[in-house]
Amino acid sequence: MSGKILMLGNAAVARGAYEAGAAFVSSYPGTPSTEITECAADYPELYAEWAPNEKVAAETAIGASVAGARAMTCMKHVGLNVAADPVFTASYTGVNGGLALVVADDPGMHSSQNEQDSRNYARSAKLPMLEPADSAECKSFTKLAFELSERFDTPVLLRLSTRVSHSQSLVELGERESVERKAYKKDPMKYVMMPGMAKLRHLVVEKRVTDTMAYAEGADINRIEYHDKSVGIIAAGIAHAYAREALGERASYLKLGMVWPLPELLIREFAANVGELWIIEELDPFIEREVRAMGIAARGKTDFSPCGEYTSEEIRAVVLGEPAVCADPPENIPGRPPVMCAGCPHRGVFNVLSRMRLTVLGDIGCYTLGALPPLNALDTCLCMGGSVSMAHGMEKAAGRDFSKKAVAVIGDSTFLHSGITGLIDIVYNKGASTIIILDNSITGMTGHQQNPATGLTLRNEPTRKLDLEALVRAVGVDRVTVVDPFDDGATAAAIKAELDADEPSVIIARRPCALLKGVRYTGKCVITEDCRDCGACVRSGCPAISRRSGRPRIDPAQCVGCDYCRGLCKFGAIGRVE
Amino acid sequence: MSGTNIMIVGVGGQGTLLASRVVGGAAISAGFDVKVSEVHGMSQRGGAVVTYVKYSRQTVSSPIIGLGGADLVLAFEPLEALRSAAFLKPGGAVITNTRRVDPMPVVVGVAEYPEGIADKLRALGFDVAEADAAGIAAECGSQKAANIVMIGLLAARRADFSKAEWLAAVEASVPKRFLDVNIRAFEAGYAVGS
């Protein structure tokens, strides 16, 4: 295995873009896709940036492609919902420089709010989609995506899934291809999508679907591997890896590297040569439906669930009837849900909201953890930006008395992603909602990415820092307050005052994430003899505070010394050791 | 199928990811095919975390391990060892840190932390070894090196790679300025495990 290195799938996608001579990457973070863009930023030859959201990222990548550069944008599955508008029409315009759209699905929802299958987008937007199974393919398929994009004049989708993105396997590194930026030529018939032009382009799109289908028939990334022919497996990506491990040479395989369009002739040939045909795919029966539409009988979602991930052990059990032997899992094992970190500034706001028993429209970020015990503070969590607009809708439907007891909470990155448009709606349509921006000076949830409000770029270069107060004032919010969420009294007072005000208000709860490098809390908090066991500190949900032998106790290994709990204790029973 | 499947489990923030990379690194230098599967994102924050390391003289296809598929569970926290029991092959091995970290349901008093976890695992037929990795790491100079103590414990019980390969993998994975304490942590874990 010499010459090969262990590489994360995401790092291998970045490497593929680098080797393909790509010049431009713009993305918005989202697990499990985030590291692609972070790794791309490590190559000085590539321009890489964080955009405020996926739509902007996709549009900038399209712009770079039209300018003639090989360009890429990366997102998680739900990010493609946000980017769908430009993507569907870029399918019509086609490209100039190669354009790779990378989308990472999350079967099993390790870190997502839904489990949608992005292959459906390939079919709807009529775009070719490749799906790698390991890091080596992540690299080679990314390179192929750029080639196909230029050859067929189309954006190309690359579909990943959590286990491909976040698994390390061996990759052999190659050289960077030197690719000149193509000249940009004005071409309104191709790039100005008004009905007159778009009607003509639609014909081009349909022809391209036929052309890419013909390509798929002969592409070596779609390959048949015959062993025992009594069982035939059609699978792509990670599902193929699971099936291959589960069944070894006891089955034959059609491994699809391209999941859209599908190679009908190849599928027919394979089906004709094997006994029982199985389609092994996580999430939707996407391939299975197409295969059945060809009039070919196949098993798949007949026996497997459309929910969650597969494993090799499950496939062996279902296809071969050989269930794994395993211990009976002991019952009543307490769960271990993720928690807000010790020192997390979000805790301050949620502790107040939980005490005030407000209706809290939540959003997506670390602060979504405020939904869990003991804070139990959130009523909703839908999509990025949804908190602000939902608060407005609820006020209009349920009335002002209702909205006097409701707030929306949204992180700094999420607010800039798509909360600002909801706020404009509130002002424009004379709402009076109270919005709390939880400004921890970073995009936390996805692992600390910079955003426009942090004043640093993806490469940590200083840039013009977006002024949140000025922004919300500019859209017409006159009541803007900034509080320190660890100042319990001030936070509670601000929320009360703004709920009572009959106009829109924004409270910015500002304190940096405790995990940021610049944040240096020192010492530890300790509970003293004066403790009356009122439980106020325990109810704040700090993971350093537990109640192992009756009375609350602070675990020095977990305490970061943020002092938040000291402010909550009415009896002054929490001291410090330096 | 003839390869080795290791599951590394713990609590987000305990350094399981780095540990899995060390095992992966050692396996590569010993010439195995390797897959290491990690989980990033949400579960990093105090939640249960699981990574898989699989290595074999043949090709490793799947990066993950299903029920009844693990040869060994390396647990950074006892409750997480118990939680992975169904993933072990019959008679599989468990190496667990004894330092317990209460999950939130236990902290807030709606669930009870199970007692006698090692015995429960033994009763299920597993080969269980325990050590206070956090304590050993503290003696070596930093409680943060508990993950490398765990690697030392593992190295002492799996003879697939030489000690030199293990040490090289540790060196390649930890920041230079913490190398000394991590080498001490590895050696201490190795001594306890042997």
Ligand SMILES: Cc1ncc(C[n+]2csc(CCOP(=O)(O)OP(=O)(O)O)c2C)c(N)n1
């Ligand atoms: C459309 C979409 N894009 C990306 C994500 C992934 N994602 C979840 S939370 C989050 C950012 C949260 O950052 P912020 O709002 O600053 O809150 P924090 O986590 O720092 O508290 C991102 C990018 C998503 N869930 N949906």
